[in-house]
Amino acid sequence: xxxxxxxxxxxxxxxxxxxxxxxxxxxxxxxxxxxxxxxxxxxxxxxxxxxxxxxxxxxxxxxxxxxxxxxxxxxxxxxxxxxxxxxxxxxxxxxxxxxxxxxxxxxxxxxxxxxxxxxxxxxxxxxxxxxxxxxxxxxxxxxxxxxxxxxxxxxxxxxxxxx
Amino acid sequence: xxxxxxxxxxxxxxxxxxxxxxxxxxxxxxxxxxxxxxxxxxxxxxxxxxxxxxxxxxxxxxxxxxxxxxxxxxxxxxxxxxxxxxxxxxxxxxxxxxxxxxxxxxxxxxxxxxxxxxxxxxxxxxxxxxxxxxxxxxxxxxxxxxxxxxxxxxxxxxxxxxxxxxxxxxxxxxxxxxxxxxxxxxxxxxxxxxxx
Numbered sequence: 001x002x003x004x005x006x007x008x009x010x011x012x013x014x015x016x017x018x019x020x021x022x023x024x025x026x027x028x029x030x031x032x033x034x035x036x037x038x039x040x041x042x043x044x045x046x047x048x049x050x051x052x053x054x055x056x057x058x059x060x061x062x063x064x065x066x067x068x069x070x071x072x073x074x075x076x077x078x079x080x081x082x083x084x085x086x087x088x089x090x091x092x093x094x095x096x097x098x099x100x101x102x103x104x105x106x107x108x109x110x111x112x113x114x115x116x117x118x119x120x121x122x123x124x125x126x127x128x129x130x131x132x133x134x135x136x137x138x139x140x141x142x143x144x145x146x147x148x149x150x151x152x153x154x155x156x157x158x159x160x161x162x163x
Numbered sequence: 164x165x166x167x168x169x170x171x172x173x174x175x176x177x178x179x180x181x182x183x184x185x186x187x188x189x190x191x192x193x194x195x196x197x198x199x200x201x202x203x204x205x206x207x208x209x210x211x212x213x214x215x216x217x218x219x220x221x222x223x224x225x226x227x228x229x230x231x232x233x234x235x236x237x238x239x240x241x242x243x244x245x246x247x248x249x250x251x252x253x254x255x256x257x258x259x260x261x262x263x264x265x266x267x268x269x270x271x272x273x274x275x276x277x278x279x280x281x282x283x284x285x286x287x288x289x290x291x292x293x294x295x296x297x298x299x300x301x302x303x304x305x306x307x308x309x310x311x312x313x314x315x316x317x318x319x320x321x322x323x324x325x326x327x328x329x330x331x332x333x334x335x336x337x338x339x340x341x342x343x344x345x346x347x348x349x350x351x352x353x354x355x356x357x358x359x
Contacts, residue, residue, distance in 0.1 A: 009170065013169075052205065055222070066219070068254075149167070151231070157348055160235060
């Protein structure tokens with residue numbers, strides 16, 4: 001049941017981080033978060049470190065999932081771009097390559113137009129990276145290359161619960 | 164869908180608590196949240212109505228410790244149990260690694276249990292999953308109530324698949340951690356086999 005499992009190596013992670021950091025600068029954003037569609041946080045950049053990113057990731061995924069459901073009801077595939085306007089901060093969410101959510105938080109030092117423009121470019125770069133990750137995972141699965149988890153023993157698992 | 168991050172040496176798995184309305188899914192999570200060391204848990208999120216019925220989901224991130232140098236994190240979700248929230252349940256099941264089916268032991272809730280279990284099978288099938296090949300445990304909750312059905316009866320009705328099963332009383336916490344540990348074990352074993 002793990003046909004869409006995500007395995008990320010250091011090199012991929014650095015590339016994703018580089019795109020996120022560049023997007024923070026280019027869009028004058030407060031923070032950028034890369035979230036898996038299932039609610040796992042993949043990477044973050046910007047000055048918002050320290051906020052509850054686990055909850056942010058889970059709620060972002062919930063929001064995208066709910067509007068995705070709405071889209072289908074009205075005959076759309078997705079609503080890939082979401083914008084929430086606040087009094088101080090704004091939230092821009094984009095669905096990239098159908099599986100990654102690119103979240104940008106910005107205030108009045110930036111503008112919606114600028115964010116949309118920069119997100120478009122960063123989104124395309126991220127789509128490419130995730131496509132490569134997906135291919136790599138598929139190749140590894142086909143070749144039967146194991147992760148460290150192929151070697152874990154029942155004892156390792158039991159030890160997790162011994163506390 | 165588990166997420167293995169070699170860079171931060173983390174593995175994240177998603178566990179969903181499923182079951183009919185008012186069976187005690189949220190109570191399970193609340194007990195886990197209240198009894199877990201603050202260093203090991205994140206904030207619990209409940210998207211609920213004013214009357215505290217789950218509207219979309221509850222969410223609780225939990226760190227279990229390290230396995231072969233990887234931090235093992237579990238994201239626990241509940242679904243809204245009420246029948247008419249089926250669209251939300253489908254969304255929450257996406258990418259699930261393990262399921263806890265919380266059954267309400269009260270005799271008058273047997274039909275609701277059955278309906279919810281069938282609904283789980285259907286929603287898993289829509290994603291191409293089968294209950295039999297999904298890490299799944301059965302929890303018989305509310306065993307303390309006087310109108311609880313005999314265990315044999317519930318078992319024959321709901322657990323033909325012979326999933327690992329636990330008697331529980333989520334309000335006092337009996338059986339709650341046993342259930343969680345069991346499903347976490349199954350998820351990790353599944354991950355191990357998958358990578359063979």
